[in-house]
Amino acid sequence: MQIKSVRNKVPIPVNAIVFDDFETLDIMGPVELFGLLQTYYQVQFYSLNGGLISNKHGVTIQTQAFEAMEINSQSILVVPGGIVTFELIKNQAFLDELKTLASQSGSVLSICTGSSLLAATGILDGIKATSNKMAFELVKKLNDKVLWQARARWVVDGKFYTSSGVSAGMDMTLAFIHETQGEKVAQLCVEEAEYIWNNDPNVDPFSKLTTTEIVG
Amino acid sequence: MQIKSVRNKVPIPVNAIVFDDFETLDIMGPVELFGLLQTYYQVQFYSLNGGLISNKHGVTIQTQAFEAMEINSQSILVVPGGIVTFELIKNQAFLDELKTLASQSGSVLSICTGSSLLAATGILDGIKATSNKMAFELVKKLNDKVLWQARARWVVDGKFYTSSGVSAGMDMTLAFIHETQGEKVAQLCVEEAEYIWNNDPNVDPFSKLTTTEIVG
Numbered sequence: 088m089q090i091k092s093v094r095n096k097v098p099i100p101v102n103a104i105v106f107d108d109f110e111t112l113d114i115m116g117p118v119e120l121f122g123l124l125q126t127y128y129q130v131q132f133y134s135l136n137g138g139l140i141s142n143k144h145g146v147t148i149q150t151q152a153f154e155a156m157e158i159n160s161q162s163i164l165v166v167p168g169g170i171v172t173f174e175l176i177k178n179q180a181f182l183d184e185l186k187t188l189a190s191q192s193g194s195v196l197s198i199c200t201g202s203s204l205l206a207a208t209g210i211l212d213g214i215k216a217t218s219n220k221m222a223f224e225l226v227k228k229l230n231d232k233v234l235w236q237a238r239a240r241w242v243v244d245g246k247f248y249t250s251s252g253v254s255a256g257m258d259m260t261l262a263f264i265h266e267t268q269g270e271k272v273a274q275l276c277v278e279e280a281e282y283i284w285n286n287d288p289n290v291d292p293f294s295k296l297t298t299t300e301i302v303g
Numbered sequence: 304m305q306i307k308s309v310r311n312k313v314p315i316p317v318n319a320i321v322f323d324d325f326e327t328l329d330i331m332g333p334v335e336l337f338g339l340l341q342t343y344y345q346v347q348f349y350s351l352n353g354g355l356i357s358n359k360h361g362v363t364i365q366t367q368a369f370e371a372m373e374i375n376s377q378s379i380l381v382v383p384g385g386i387v388t389f390e391l392i393k394n395q396a397f398l399d400e401l402k403t404l405a406s407q408s409g410s411v412l413s414i415c416t417g418s419s420l421l422a423a424t425g426i427l428d429g430i431k432a433t434s435n436k437m438a439f440e441l442v443k444k445l446n447d448k449v450l451w452q453a454r455a456r457w458v459v460d461g462k463f464y465t466s467s468g469v470s471a472g473m474d475m476t477l478a479f480i481h482e483t484q485g486e487k488v489a490q491l492c493v494e495e496a497e498y499i500w501n502n503d504p505n506v507d508p509f510s511k512l513t514t515t516e517i518v519g
Contacts, residue, residue, distance in 0.1 A: 103361070112335035112496065115362070119328035119469065122360030130361035139365060144338030145319070145346035146331070149355060149363035199497075220497060252497035253335065257470075280328065281415075281436060281468035281509045283501055293497045 098129040100162040102192070104153070104185075105134050106175060111144045113167030113198040116257040120264065121163075123279050127268060128163070131156075135181055142169070153184050163263075164192040168199030168219060168252075176207040176229060186210050194246045196263060198256030202249040206230040215244040219252035223297040238294040240285060251293060258285045314345040316378040318408070320369070320401075321350050322391060327360045329383030329414040332473040336480065337379075339495045343484060344379070347372075351397055358385070369400050379479075380408040384415030384435060384468075392423040392445060402426050410462045412479060414472030418465040422446040431460040435468035439513040454510040456501060467509060474501045 101121045103114050121128040134140045137152030158164075166185070175181060186208035189195045197205055202218040203226045205211050212232040217239045219226065227235045236242045241250040241259035243266075250259040261284050265273035277284050317337045319330050337344040350356045353368030374380075382401070391397060402424035405411045413421055418434040419442045421427050428448040433455045435442065443451045452458045457466040457475035459482075466475040477500050481489035493500050 101361075110335070111331055111338055115327055115331035115335070118360050118362065119326070119331070122327055122358075125359060132361055132363075142338075143341060144334050145317075145348055146334065147348075147365035149365075221494070252495070254473075254496050254498040278437070278509065278512055279468070280470050282470040283499070283508060285499055292499060293494065296494055 098125065098127060100157045100159070101128045101130040101165060102156050102158070102162060102188070103130055103132045103165045104188070105132060105140045105148065105150060105167065106171065106181070107140055108142045108169050108171035109140070109167045110169035110199055110253060111142060111146050112253050113169065113201060113256055114165060116254065117165050117196065117198065117260040120257060120260045120276055120280060120282075123276050124264070124268070124272065127272070135184060153188060156188065158188065158191045159193065161193045163194045163196060164188055166195065166197040166201035166204055167256075168197070168201040168203065170200075172200040172203045173225070175204060182208045192246075194248065194263070196248040196250075196256070196259065198250045198259070199252045200226060202226065203229055205247070205249070206233045211247065214247055215242050216247065216249040217242045217251055218249065220291075220293040220296045221252070237297055238289075238291050240288045240291045242288065251291060257282060262286065262288065314341065314343060316373045316375070317344045317346040317381060318372050318374070318378060318404070319346055319348050319381045320404070321348060321356045321364065321366060321383065322387065322397070323356055324358045324385050324387035325356070325383045326385035326415055326469060327358060327362050328469050329385065329417060329472055330381060332470065333381050333412065333414065333476040335496060336473060336476045336492055336498075339492050340480070340484070340488065343488070351400060369404060372404065374404065374407045375409065377409045379410045379412060380404055382411065382413040382417035382420055383472075384413070384417040384419065386416075388416040388419045389441070391420060398424045408462075410464065410479070412464040412466075412472070412475065414466045414475070415468045416442060418442065419445055421463070421465070422449045427463065430463055431458050432463065432465040433458045433467055434465065436507075436509040436512045437468070453513055454505075454507050456504045456507045458504065467507060473498060474504075478502065478504065
């Protein structure tokens with residue numbers, strides 16, 4: 088479905104990044120919500136070197152290389168997570184590129200352990216952030232300069248929006264759309280997606296899952 | 304993330320079908336939830352002729368052809384929607400193939416206007432079903448032999464599970480997992496996905512949107 092609009096401005100780039108074994112819904116949830124608003128946003132997928140990127144859910148998607156990304160003061164970088172992020176934080180070339188993209192983007196949205204990637208670049212030092220709740224203690228240990236928030240569906244600090252695990256990314260994305268495009272647009276998006284929106288970042292039923300051990 | 308399990312049975316095929324301009328979350332929501340249970344399910348993507356399939360959300364995914372699909376008495380067919388379904392119902396070759404796949408699959412799950420595709424094949428005649436709520440009146444008109452349910456987050460009738468729009472597919476998929484794998488597995492899935500599950504099919508906040516006009 089697609090929301091009608093008479094808005095004629097150039098759509099804001101939504102730059103969805105992926106890597107092998109990305110968590111499907113982390114990125115596809117926000118992509119659906121931005122995608123419903125095609126006169127406001129244009130989604131494109133990117134990976135470090137471009138090409139086909141696969142995950143364990145059977146999803147293989149086509150991407151452009153990071154270097155082709157359109158970045159401006161309005162552009163939105165979306166960073167998913169997945170268990171693979173605990174490997175990816177060892178890939179300095181990836182982290183260096185990510186830091187550059189994040190520093191130049193107008194807004195940065197991370198979902199689940201996507202915040203661990205941002206944290207590993209140092210760009211979240213002194214910034215309030217959250218992450219997947221089962222993996223929370225492990226993520227915290229990666230960088231204690233980040234002001235980690237244990238109980239939050241999502242956290243906003245300046246241009247950084249970080250969400251809890253997987254589905255929380257949709258609640259956060261709607262909050263971002265609400266804050267930047269207003270209530271009417273957010274409500275249209277909710278109705279088109281028939282999404283039961285938890286619009287309160289303090290409602291985090293999964294914070295009780297925070298543990299020192301990761302599953303999977 | 305990935306749920307630990309000691310289950311050693313052969314995973315059940317989850318056959319996710321797509322077509323150009325499929326609605327992203329319709330298929331990716333269920334794929335995430337099944338994908339979290341990799342020892343129970345194996346997701347693969349299919350399209351009529353295979354190859355790369357794209358939509359307006361910037362998603363381009365790789366698929367196999369319908370003829371390569373593994374179908375058995377356990378296999379699960381997942382059918383997404385999107386505004387394009389109102390065009391696709393005119394493609395008899397697609398409908399013929401879909402009818403064969405749906406009739407041979409163990410379970411059939413449709414999301415959003417995916418039910419209009421199934422309805423157009425005739426396979427839902429005499430079956431209770433639901434669909435996207437903004438498009439509901441239009442979908443109803445396609446086949447009045449289907450027992451359309453105007454107020455339902457999702458509907459189960461025999462092997463057919465049909466959901467309301469987009470996000471409703473995740474609530475329905477969790478209900479399917481709950482019914483077929485039990486409460487513990489469904490609850491693990493909820494926690495891994497940090498998904499705030501509406502587990503009551505009668506809670507349908509969007510049924511009020513049902514109108515005789517489609518947007519978009």
